[in-house]
Ligand SMILES: Nc1ncnc2c1ncn2[C@@H]1O[C@H](COP(=O)(O)OP(=O)(O)O)[C@@H](O)[C@H]1O
Ligand SMILES: C=C(OP(=O)(O)O)C(=O)O
């Protein structure tokens with residue numbers, strides 16, 4: 001599909017920009033995580049989202065109870081069955097999120113230059129003069145001059161539906177603030193963000209643990225999105241907690257970097273986490289605007305070279321209410337792909353937006369165009385250089401497979417894998433063609449019962465750029481004998497043909513083990 005590879009570093013014929021792209025069996029190599037909520041919970045809409053390219057569904061426990069999310073998840077399962085599109089499940093925690101509680105749900109209008117008091121006394125009614133919050137420690141965390149933002153999900157801090165405050169005085173448990181912009185807050189709950197402040201609350205709250213150990217276990221969540229990760233220790237604690245919850249020892253942890261504290265500890269967090277979410281919603285207001293891009297580029301580079309998936313959030317806010325993104329948003333999506341992101345996470349756009357399916361489809365199309373001009377060659381060299389020598393055998397096999405696939409213009413790389421490691425390593429070198437990861441189930445036991453591994457590994461590749469999983473029949477023995485290799489390969493090729501990614505006379509690169517040796521082979525299909 002990417003035969004006409006353009007490079008931004010070379011002059012592009014302007015008219016070629018307008019040439020329509022060929023349709024392909026998947027919208028883009030970059031993955032889309034969609035948050036499911038009020039506007040995206042029917043089987044019909046979720047089916048539309050899956051067909052448009054959503055491959056991970058995020059359930060955000062900052063709002064909605066477990067029953068509500070369970071209903072949505074049951075609909076997701078039905079949609080997966082209908083559309084035959086796989087989808088992974090991500091549980092997003094509340095964490096130390098501060099909230100303003102507006103029990104009466106009456107809208108609150110705030111006037112620039114007036115004062116408003118933030119109080120932990122939740123008995124008080126929210127009004128233009130006082131806003132009750134869910135946290136007792138704010139007055140100890142802030143000082144006069146500090147910045148606080150309050151708003152609904154998509155706040156930037158200065159539009160008319162969210163407010164920017166400056167702390168003027170601390171009085172006991174209360175915090176008195178000057179209002180910087182006139183705004184009207186509507187709804188029952190608003191997020192409060194205190195800029196560059198350390199909030200003394202655990203990253204995994206007791207409520208989060210309760211939800212993970214019930215809803216999470218019941219639904220075998222593939223990913224835990226760990227909100228407000230601030231230290232590597234946060235990830236270690238979450239890992240320790242998951243390890244005691246049956247199947248969830250296999251759940252991957254994606255650390256959400258949402259504030260300067262997380263940014264400061266980025267390197268150590270990356271070492272512990274399975275992936276990173278660049279939570280630009282919060283981080284974007286914690287950082288000075290002129291620094292946001294630099295964090296994005298630096299963080300994506302660090303994730304890419306160690307081969308850990310990186311997810312970028314808040315890309316097309318305006319599509320929450322409109323069918324077209326702004327010019328800046330459209331460019332931003334493409335830049336996220338060029339900077340190296342694996343996936344784009346949609347929040348309000350799919351959760352409560354008017355056009356969830358159209359948003360996914362638009363974002364997918366932008367990603368696909370950016371992938372066409374992604375400088376794979378430069379990226380490959382940079383990654384090889386970072387890895388250094390001597391390489392591990394598997395790393396060398398993976399990079400060679402990508403090199404070979406590009407040289408022979410293969411339409412796809414097929415990678416056999418059990419743990420998912422080999423497929424992830426191939427994806428790390430960002431091949432220009434899709435990687436079909438054929439996950440071979442392994443029989444395993446936990447001393448109580450026997451089961452097959454593979455389902456987690458297959459679904460977890462749904463967040464990695466370029467990886468498309470296929471779970472092999474568990475009746476195939478996991479030993480890589482010639483006969484089993486051949487029969488599984490045939491199934492994979494047939495799967496590729498049916499889905500349209502492989503055509504007759506195509507070249508295909510296969511990565512598998514023959515006996516004890518890992519091999520890369522190139523096959524040429526017949527008519
Ligand atoms: N069941 C299998 N049959 C054939 N080759 C396999 C199988 N599982 C993994 N491989 C190959 O073995 C090598 C190691 O891959 P990896 O994903 O790390 O496997 P494992 O999870 O079994 O350690 C790679 O070359 C991969 O393609
Ligand atoms: C995705 C984000 O966080 P939340 O869970 O609040 O949506 C973000 O801050 O970008």
Ligand SMILES: [K+]
Nearest residue numbers: 062092093094
């Ligand atoms: K959350």
Ligand SMILES: [Mg+2]
Nearest residue numbers: 258279281282
């Ligand atoms: Mg956030």
